[in-house]
Amino acid sequence: MDAAGEIRALTDKLLYHAEKYYTEDAPEISDFEYDTMMRRLRELEAAHPELALPESPTRRIGGRILEGFAPVRHEYPMESLTDVFSFDELREFDGRVRAALGPTVYVAEHKIDGLSVSLTYENGVFTAGATRGDGITGEDVTENLRTVRSVPLRLRGDFPPRLVVRGEVYMSEASFAALNARREAAEEPLFANPRNAAAGSLRQLDSSVAAERGLDIFVFNVQNAAELGMTRHSESLARLAGWGFTVSPDYRVCADIEEAVAYISALGERRGELGFGIDGAVVKVDSLAGRAALGSTAKAPRWAAAYKYPPEEKQTRLLDIVVNVGRTGVLTPNAVLEPVRLAGTTVSRATLHNQGNIDAKDIRVGDLVTVRKAGEIIPEILRADPSARTGAERPWRMPETCPVCGGPVFPDEGGAAYRCLSASCPAQLARNLHHFASREAMDIEGLGPALTESLLAAGLVSSPADLFRLDPSAVAALDGMGEKSAAKLTAAAERAKARPLSRLLAALGIRQVGVKAAEVLAEEFGSLDALAAADPERLAAIPDVGPVTAQYLREWFSLSSSRALIEDLRSLGVNLTQERTVRGTALAGQTLVLTGTLPTLSRSEASALIVRHGGKVSGSVSKKTSTVVAGEDAGSKLTRARELGVEVIDEAELLRRCAAEA
Secondary structure, three states: OOHHHHHHHHHHHHHHHHHHHHHOOOOOOOHHHHHHHHHHHHHHHHHOHHHOOOOOHHHHHOOOEOOOOOEEEOOOOOOOOEEEOOHHHHHHHHHHHHHHHOOOOEEEEEEEOOEEEEEEEEOOEEEEEEEOOOOOEEEEOHHHHHOOOOOOOEOOOOOOOEEEEEEEEEEOHHHHHHHHHHHHHOOOOOOOOHHHHHHHHHOOOEHHHHHHOOEEEEEEEEOOOHHHOOOEHHHHHHHHHHHOOOEOOOOEEEOOHHHHHHHHHHHHHOHHHOOOOEEEEEEEEOEHHHHHHHOEOOOOEOOEEEEEOOOOEEEEEEEEEEEEEOOOOEEEEEEEEEEEEEOOEEEEEEEOOOHHHHHHOOOOEOOEEEEEEEOOOEEEEEEEOHHHOOOOOEOOOOOOEOOOOOOEEEEOOOOOOEEEOOOOOHHHHHHHHHHHHOOOOOOOOOOOHHHHHHHHHOOOOOOHHHHHOOOHHHHHOOOOOOHHHHHHHHHHHHHHOOOOHHHHHHHOOOOOOOHHHHHHHHHHHOEHHHHHHOOHHHHHOOOOOHHHHHHHHHHHHHOHHHHHHHHHHHHOOOOOEOOOOOOOOOOOOOEEEEEOEOOOOOHHHHHHHHHHOOOEEEOOOOOOOOEEEEOEOOOHHHHHHHHHOOEEEOHHHHHHHHHOOO
């Protein structure tokens, strides 16, 4: 089989098995078999990029970085719905419909709490996608929608030449929890709820970020149904499912409004058990001719209404407040409650966020409190009931020492959060070890989360330094290992000892000391000892460090556990120094911005070149920008540079200026 035939065959097989796995939840092959086919397809497409098909599943991983989202004018307006908040209001809606149409059949569906989008298919292939925007004009998010596994890249069966559908992109509760766990580990702000997370993910300019977020979609409307000869909405849903879309789950065709009311009531009882967020139910006229006769107001269709569930609130007793130490050392107070049934699940714990929240709501242990689920997901305490107090209730304060390791607790700037900074705190150890060994840190190849947990469970490690004294025979005895794997791991650890100081600094997990700050500090001081001895004023004066990071550095070096770790690493032969780079001055004092695709240099290579010659790289164009380096497909940054009169050069000129100094 030639390359084109093999690419077509692999694409067909992978799309089929992806639909079985992601849409039907009925896989037919193992992950290994799927990954093997995917790897072969990537190899073929790399060798023959001109043969890659637009619906290729390799595009699921994303990777294209956009300058911004182009506006898209919707061919079919994406109208919003009229909200109703009671069954009486829903019956009034029905009265208006029946006055115009007579007895009416409805379709009732979940109202998914996500982000509305339109998708266009030409000859069965997904070609374009856009956000709702204002209903008339949205944003082109085609590349990001390609990464959503439940978006079919190619339709199956007897599909029309052209199809425009509407759906809701959402994030499941499981994906949301996993995303926030990753963000917590990276010390990034947490998303408030799955809807915000889904919207933020779909609007990432880097489509590979969207691909990592675990988005899904339910499709609920054929926008050009009338042109395709369809007569009922329920028919269109059946056709959508046949073409490979995941349609609104458990929708119900209702003979009258009372059947719709019964559906909504039953759905409300189990909405906490669905695995994804809904904020109501939608009732739609089934007849497409009836819809056309009813038409729309200036804001919404007259043939549909969205019933919104009120947030469920219940009272229960606050039995205790316990502190959880997260993987980044943050101490979070959690309420222990008398179990109460709420939004479909039994709740016995609720987050209290921080001391400030507890004080503001005057929450005391023993109080009768009102609880609800924020965003229908996360239990939280709304308020206490002071009138129900007996005098036995007691105020609560954050502990001064870590409840896990007994180390000192430091408040963040502003005192909103409290944090244990001990490098040996057991509550943080698994996360710290995984970060220490990660690629951007010490890069100990083969040491992933699962093996880290195995090493901890076997008692083989209790600090990052223990990774350099592993006994190969003890590692080989772990489940899933063996002599060869153990030898590779210990050899990788041995190689990691020689990493430069910048890698070690990034590995130590000091707050706000990421890869860039670690490189700056290593370049400035040359050794860990010199950095440890530096006074806060000198640290604060260093670019990309500043007073806050300087304070975090001083706090970390002041801990006895940190000093013990440094000495342990030193005794094991881990490198604590770094040779300083001789920098040029060709770009000294200049701030440069990169935009578009350069002919020979990657973005990171161009950035390194600029820094090596004394310049600074910025991500945005302003009056302070010295020069913009523009490549192919340069976008809004180039436009902004021209508006401000900022110098624009190409890669060749950048190389010439740097070469002149060599």
